[in-house]
Amino acid sequence: MFTRIINLFAIKGYSVLVICLLLIGMGISITSPYIPLFLTEDFGMSAGAFGVFMAISSLSGVIINSLIAKYSDSGMDRRWIIIVAAFSAALAYSSYLMFHNFLILLLFVTIFNGLAAPVMPQIYAYAHESANASKSDDKTLALSSLRSLVSFGFLIGPLCGTLILVLAGYKGIFLGTAALYLTVASLVFFFLRKMEMANNAVKKKKSGVSLIKNRQIRLPFIHSSPFSFYLLLMPFI
Numbered sequence: 742m743f744t745r746i747i748n749l750f751a752i753k754g755y756s757v758l759v760i761c762l763l764l765i766g767m768g769i770s771i772t773s774p775y776i777p778l779f780l781t782e783d784f785g786m787s788a789g790a791f792g793v794f795m796a797i798s799s800l801s802g803v804i805i806n807s808l809i810a811k812y813s814d815s816g817m818d819r820r821w822i823i824i825v826a827a828f829s830a831a832l833a834y835s836s837y838l839m840f841h842n843f844l845i846l847l848l849f850v851t852i853f854n855g856l857a858a859p860v861m862p863q864i865y866a867y868a869h870e871s872a873n874a875s876k877s878d879d880k881t882l883a884l885s886s887l888r889s890l891v892s893f894g895f896l897i898g899p900l901c902g903t904l905i906l907v908l909a910g911y912k913g914i915f916l917g918t919a920a921l922y923l924t925v926a927s928l929v930f931f932f933l934r935k936m937e938m939a940n941n942a943v944k945k946k947k948s949g950v951s952l953i954k955n956r957q958i959r960l961p962f963i964h965s966s967p968f969s970f971y972l973l974l975m976p977f978i
Contacts, residue, residue, distance in 0.1 A: 749883050752875045757932045758868050761823075761925045762887050765861060766894020768921040771902035772834065772914055779837065779911050786843065794847055801851045802858035809859045818935045819867045822859055827926035830857035831919040838915050860925070861891070870936040 750756055780786045786794065809822060833853035840846040868887055872880040905913040 745879055745882060746886070749877070749879060749886060752868070752877050752883060753871045754933045755868070755871065755883065757928050758864055758871075758887060759890055761864060761928055762861070762890045763894050764921045764925050765864075766891035767898040767901060768830070768834075768894075768918045770895040770898025771905065771921075772918045774899060775902060775906065775911065775914055776837075779914075783911060784837075784841070784846075790843065794843075794850075797847060798851045798854045801855035805855035806858035806862065810862065819863050819870070820929055820933050820935055822863045823867065823929045823933075824926045826857050826860035826863065827922045827929070829853045830860060831922040831926070833857055834915045834919045834922070838912060857922075860922075867933070867936060874936060 777791065780791050780794065781788065830853070833850050836846060836849040836853060840849060865884060865887065868884060869880065872883050877883060901917075902914060905917050909917075
């Protein structure tokens with residue numbers, strides 16, 4: 742098993758992807774426990790306003806990620822999608838410190854969160870293409886190991902977040918997370934190269950899956966989003 746894991750690093754760019762996903766997992770788990778506290782206690786949002794804020798910003802990520810996924814397999818350079826997404830995540834976390842008006846903060850976090858959403862899916866897609874290009878015999882292990890690194894980041898992130906909060910407060914939490922995403926963008930820019938896609942991947946037929954019209958995607962939003970009634974009626978409008 743140890744030999745199999747070592748052989749994974751023969752995949753082009755695999756070591757960079759390992760670091761990137763570990764940092765992303767840490768970044769998410771550092772801030773996630775403290776965003777509700779910051780927005781309700783420090784920023785002064787009510788519970789209802791916080792619910793609307795999170796629903797809108799989360800929905801933007803689903804929509805933009807779906808749109809980018811639709812076109813990313815047509816030959817787009819995934820490196821630049823990852824770089825833009827990671828940079829947008831850094832801006833989203835910085836926005837919590839820069840803006841003190843509800844509507845302005847909502848606007849900027851919604852935009853930047855939406856643009857940041859593809860960062861992990863595109864890293865996984867890049868890893869899959871890199872494993873194919875490197876003719877790896879252990880693609881399944883390679884991808885599952887990368888997913889495990891995100892989970893590992895979730896384990897150590899809250900501890901790091903607690904220490905940062907004690908030492909530097911919310912400013913340290915958000916700026917530290919932004920720095921992690923800027924590190925990801927820098928690593929991808931300097932150390933990864935564009936992957937040449939196989940012809941059969943470029944010529945994939947469109948699946949025709951619609952974010953709103955697909956029942957399996959729509960139903961979870963019916964239970965979780967304050968805009969559920971609107972989403973339910975969308976196919977009939």
